[in-house]
Amino acid sequence: MGRVDDMASEEDSKKQRISKYIDENLKQVFSDLVDDDMPDQIVDLLSVLRAQDQERNTKK
């Protein structure tokens, strides 16, 4: 019985290691993408939206 428990425990430990490995790689992949430069079209869009808000507030 103890041997069966040991095997189950080893299997759980291996699954945990695999999950940890996968999650660490996922975080690395995501982190690399977060570091990507923001595209000009988004930066420009934000400028336009801010300007529109400002214009609206001035008119009020």
Next chain:
Amino acid sequence: MSNLDPKDELVTHLPALRAFALSLTRNRATADDMMQDTVLKAWSNMSKFQPGTNMRAWLFTILRNNFYTSRRKLNREVADIDNVYAEKLAVKPEHDGRLQMMDFKQAFDQLPDEHREALILVGANGFSYEDAGNMCGVATGTMKSRVSRARNKLSELLSLEDDEALELTDAATMAVVGSPRMPST
């Protein structure tokens, strides 16, 4: 809860939002279009955002809904994939973990959209199964099942069940992931 003006807070989430868009679409042009739509929608509907709730989750939800709606409209079963990940790899320093990271990214790319999304939300962003389920409009159990199946598929693609392979990838991963920028907790 953030003390920032919601529109200022939105800007702080944009790098993560873009990373999520790139993970989903795997194509820069499509990701940027999705992002532009999401920013426009969020900005013009900011009054609907409930302060005290998770803005990142709200933004991710808008983006993923855009993505799936657009994909249904275009009826595109096969994504138009560019080399988003490979480009990032090209600027990384040479080290033992490089090949394994490439393998990982290629394996990740082979997962269905719903599984990639589940792993990115739960595994990379740390959302709870419940929150990720709400964001994707599915039950918590369904989200758990997607994450589990996605991990099993990655494990199979990377032969991680093989003890020797896991030993090798563990060492290589620590070379890549165990940097000060990304502590392995």
